[in-house]
Amino acid sequence: MPYLPTIGLEIHVELSTGSKLFCGCPVSFGGEPNSRCCPVCTSVPGTLPVLNRAAVQYAIKAGLALNCEIGLFSKFDRKNYFYPDLPKAYQISQFDLPFCLDGYVDIELNGEQKRIRIERIHLEEDAGKLVHDGLDKYSLADYNRCGVPLIEIVTKPDIASAQEAKAFVEKVRLCLLYAGVSDCKMEEGSMRVDVNTSVRPVGTDELGTRTEMKNLNSIRSIVRCIESETARQASVLDSGGRVVQETRRWDDNKGESRAMRSKENAHDYRYFPEPDIIPAEFTQEQIEALRASLPKMPHERYLEYTGKMGLPGSDANQILESVALADIFEDAAAISANPRTSASLIIVEILRRLNDMGLSPEQIPFDGAALGKLVKMMDERQITANNAKKVLTLMFETKDSPDKIAKDNGFAVISDVAGIKSVVSDILKQNEKAVGEYLAGNAKTFGFLMGQCVGALSGRADPQVVRAVLQELLQKGQD
Amino acid sequence: MAALDMTKLTIKSAHDLLAKKEIGAVELTEAFLDRITAVDSDVCAYLTVCAELALKQAGEAQKAIDAGSGGMLCGIPVSIKDNICIEGVRTTCASKMLENFIPPYTATAAGRVMDAGAVVLGKVNMDEFAMGGSTETSYYKKTKNPHDLSRVPGGSSGGSAASVAANLALGSLGSDTGGSIRQPAAFCGVVGLKPTYGLVSRYGLVAFASSLDQIGPVAKTVEDSAILLDVIGGKDQYDGTSIEVPETSYAASVNAGVKGLKIGIPRQYLASGLDEAVKSAVLNAVREYEALGAVAEEFDMPSLKHAVPAYYLISSAEASSNLSRYDGIKYGFRADGCESYGELVSKTRAQGFGREVKRRILLGTYALASGYYDAYYKKALQIRTLIRREFERAFEKYDVLISPTTPTTAYKIGENIQNPLTMYLADIYTVAVNIAGLPAISVPCGADENKLPIGLSVIGRPFGEADILKTAAALERALCG
Amino acid sequence: MTEKIPLQYIADLSCLALEEDEKKALAADMADIIALMDTIKDIDVGDAPITEHISGVRNIMRDDAVSGSMAAEKVLSNASVRLEGCFVVPKLME
Numbered sequence A: 001m002p003y004l005p006t007i008g009l010e011i012h013v014e015l016s017t018g019s020k021l022f023c024g025c026p027v028s029f030g031g032e033p034n035s036r037c038c039p040v041c042t043s044v045p046g047t048l049p050v051l052n053r054a055a056v057q058y059a060i061k062a063g064l065a066l067n068c069e070i071g072l073f074s075k076f077d078r079k080n081y082f083y084p085d086l087p088k089a090y091q092i093s094q095f096d097l098p099f100c101l102d103g104y105v106d107i108e109l110n111g112e113q114k115r116i117r118i119e120r121i122h123l124e125e126d127a128g129k130l131v132h133d134g135l136d137k138y139s140l141a142d143y144n145r146c147g148v149p150l151i152e153i154v155t156k157p158d159i160a161s162a163q164e165a166k167a168f169v170e171k172v173r174l175c176l177l178y179a180g181v182s183d184c185k186m187e188e189g190s191m192r193v194d195v196n197t198s199v200r201p202v203g204t205d206e207l208g209t210r211t212e213m214k215n216l217n218s219i220r221s222i223v224r225c226i227e228s229e230t231a232r233q234a235s236v237l238d239s240g241g242r243v244v245q246e247t248r249r250w251d252d253n254k255g256e257s258r259a260m261r262s263k264e265n266a267h268d269y270r271y272f273p274e275p276d277i278i279p280a281e282f283t284q285e286q287i288e289a290l291r292a293s294l295p296k297m298p299h300e301r302y303l304e305y306t307g308k309m310g311l312p313g314s315d316a317n318q319i320l321e322s323v324a325l326a327d328i329f330e331d332a333a334a335i336s337a338n339p340r341t342s343a344s345l346i347i348v349e350i351l352r353r354l355n356d357m358g359l360s361p362e363q364i365p366f367d368g369a370a371l372g373k374l375v376k377m378m379d380e381r382q383i384t385a386n387n388a389k390k391v392l393t394l395m396f397e398t399k400d401s402p403d404k405i406a407k408d409n410g411f412a413v414i415s416d417v418a419g420i421k422s423v424v425s426d427i428l429k430q431n432e433k434a435v436g437e438y439l440a441g442n443a444k445t446f447g448f449l450m451g452q453c454v455g456a457l458s459g460r461a462d463p464q465v466v467r468a469v470l471q472e473l474l475q476k477g478q479d
Numbered sequence B: 001m002a003a004l005d006m007t008k009l010t011i012k013s014a015h016d017l018l019a020k021k022e023i024g025a026v027e028l029t030e031a032f033l034d035r036i037t038a039v040d041s042d043v044c045a046y047l048t049v050c051a052e053l054a055l056k057q058a059g060e061a062q063k064a065i066d067a068g069s070g071g072m073l074c075g076i077p078v079s080i081k082d083n084i085c086i087e088g089v090r091t092t093c094a095s096k097m098l099e100n101f102i103p104p105y106t107a108t109a110a111g112r113v114m115d116a117g118a119v120v121l122g123k124v125n126m127d128e129f130a131m132g133g134s135t136e137t138s139y140y141k142k143t144k145n146p147h148d149l150s151r152v153p154g155g156s157s158g159g160s161a162a163s164v165a166a167n168l169a170l171g172s173l174g175s176d177t178g179g180s181i182r183q184p185a186a187f188c189g190v191v192g193l194k195p196t197y198g199l200v201s202r203y204g205l206v207a208f209a210s211s212l213d214q215i216g217p218v219a220k221t222v223e224d225s226a227i228l229l230d231v232i233g234g235k236d237q238y239d240g241t242s243i244e245v246p247e248t249s250y251a252a253s254v255n256a257g258v259k260g261l262k263i264g265i266p267r268q269y270l271a272s273g274l275d276e277a278v279k280s281a282v283l284n285a286v287r288e289y290e291a292l293g294a295v296a297e298e299f300d301m302p303s304l305k306h307a308v309p310a311y312y313l314i315s316s317a318e319a320s321s322n323l324s325r326y327d328g329i330k331y332g333f334r335a336d337g338c339e340s341y342g343e344l345v346s347k348t349r350a351q352g353f354g355r356e357v358k359r360r361i362l363l364g365t366y367a368l369a370s371g372y373y374d375a376y377y378k379k380a381l382q383i384r385t386l387i388r389r390e391f392e393r394a395f396e397k398y399d400v401l402i403s404p405t406t407p408t409t410a411y412k413i414g415e416n417i418q419n420p421l422t423m424y425l426a427d428i429y430t431v432a433v434n435i436a437g438l439p440a441i442s443v444p445c446g447a448d449e450n451k452l453p454i455g456l457s458v459i460g461r462p463f464g465e466a467d468i469l470k471t472a473a474a475l476e477r478a479l480c481g
Numbered sequence C: 001m002t003e004k005i006p007l008q009y010i011a012d013l014s015c016l017a018l019e020e021d022e023k024k025a026l027a028a029d030m031a032d033i034i035a036l037m038d039t040i041k042d043i044d045v046g047d048a049p050i051t052e053h054i055s056g057v058r059n060i061m062r063d064d065a066v067s068g069s070m071a072a073e074k075v076l077s078n079a080s081v082r083l084e085g086c087f088v089v090p091k092l093m094e
């Protein structure tokens, strides 16, 4: 029997604040174990959490970027459970009054739009890490990650395929990158996804029993895990079995999942209002100020790029993949008034150089204004397309402006005809034999002379002008 | 003239003598250390005596006094309850669980008294994790009431009150979750003040019930309590529940007098269960106030009868969560021979906590467990709102409220410890104040036929510490002349 | 009559490995205390909201400023067992 999956996601995203959610320890990746810890984040008796304002603002910005309603009154709650990566044995989280509710993201798949609803986004603290490697009887606990601010984005079960899940996660990732609240590096664990999957026979509405797959940390594993879990549940049902509600662990190497032995009491979290943190209350004006501080979201930019700026959709998407590229593009397009050339320089030239140098778009050493200036120089015929590429290469090496680079390296176009004439007449003098052949009627020699001239001008003159001058001077010689 | 017994001074009088160079700070500290050596084997107030640290601090205090830069607490020897952290000084919470715990940081309140030049003589006994009202649940020792060594000093800050009453410290910092400063102060005949929730930082106070806990002073006089409160009060960036308040001098408020003061007496607090001696001492205090020009009347606060169950639900629920961190892994006791994480945690906790602590953890877990939350914990938080509202209404009419601090005077060691319910019900006059987050002070108001002290509680509006201090001080002057 | 307390479930949730006799004694204590707690079940609180926080103030937050962490040795200084700069946890029985 064919089955359709129903999928809901819980996406955990670490916020890129400077310090942790409740203490002044830095938020960063890697480093020695327990080197970014203090009495607060290691739960030393007597310590208290003090809420990081920026983390709250980031959580709200994330909600605004994902079209959520922002709760004007929010509070924190304790989620109580014993686990060695959680030193207080409770996680400070939000239960019934999270910062963000009822959002959505529109995804596009095979040319069709679909809206995936977001149930809520709440702010909570991350847990530590347990290292099991190579140890027989023990695990080692590293609390560096304890207290790193985390938002959890919970969707409605609106996702109907692995590909939709992929499109959704990618879109959410992009929105959060644009909102500037996280680096969303899945490979470093700053974005992790739990997948809830159930299946139902085609043609029925009744939802099946769902399973939960925890902590997937790449788009690829999300897709594979959904496909595998859908197939697994279908085969369980086809063989007359029942799907058991359980948490399963995905093994990306084997491409399969297995059930985790669940403790009977694991889900009685005994939530209650966190007495150590005073509730948060905002005015609508404060929320609107945060909304106004958000940069334009990618879907909005896409419409602008493909609309009045005239970019093809694929080019727009390529630029939108990185906030840094999009920002450079927009500045360059504004300064040069030439979005298409700006885009093509970025997509063809800049991306190639980044790739060669192993750099990310954030590491581009110049800004969009500089690129815009270069495009403008091309448009105003101050530099040839060929030399513009050379200037671009040098822009990665020096901090100089494109016009200074052009000038210092002799790339500037010689625009006065008198200057070109003197170079061309020098060439004609040096090549009397060829001139004689041309005058004798061998038209092919013109190409040779033209080549000599262009070479001597080393690409600094408009070939059309050179051709005209050369013809004019040869004409004179004929007369 | 007999030699001055410096341990019998008050903070104020010791400060004056220090300032006049009639006594020295080191000499003063030595007098206390000597007395601790001589007497504390009977009283058993101290868990840890920090002689070396104290003498070093006294030496530095003397330098500050000599330089003319010492404040009211400079050179004053104090004791600190053993649930308030001082970096490098063992802090046990009177529990086997924290037998070897050396805090890597200092509590804000303790830091403030030390920065003010106070000398820390040591850490004093308490009920285990502040759970109890007699200091009998301490894992280490039973502190005695200095007025009768066969009786309890009260609790949970029994060591604080006993150390002050027995002249083993000039003042002390205790903590009060449901009466833990005021009740031992009443039993030991000293002054104990529980500040408004948020006035004194809880940073460094090992949590019992986070929404109820406050650190506060225990001292011989109302003025001394105010001097300590002046130092420990005020906003702290490390406690997200501490509140910015305007700068005031509590010490300056104690002489204001009570003429025209409107005093309310909740009728429910004079009802059955109250010892006759305690009741008559309280009523006598009311007459004193009236004689001083205050106006007193009884009024109804019907929700007070729910305060004890609501208190035990809220405090146990929060405690069950706060005490979950003791798992043997990061600090404290670790059970031997455990093969799995689950075994380690559950054995460590079973062996490291005493009976009373386990009882509260179980109660609190029960109150929060799925299926029980609405009937217990949520209901208790709603009752909390009702109690707060009744206090708010009362304070529209009255400046302060008064009540007995305890229904009886100090009882015999061992008398009630087998019956937790009796112990819980004895908190009837103190817990509502914590539920509503209000300030309250217990001041001696007489003695019973066994010469055991009786305490009167004065309750104020939020941040009305100046009101309760002046009210308590007026009675102190009237009774002691 | 108070309903029977699910003591084993509560003890498991609390991570307390209680001996049988201790469990019996605690159950007896708790029956009394829970009877006291049960008195609030019947109180009519009307539509009184819960007290979310006792102080009634809002929005106490700190600036996002990094301050120093502790040296790892100090972080671990109270752990009775430590290894390779980490806290040591017996294996989880999954």
Ligand SMILES: [Zn+2]
Binding pocket: A020, A023, A024, A025, A036, A037, A038, A039, A040, A041, A042, A147
């Ligand atoms: Zn920290």
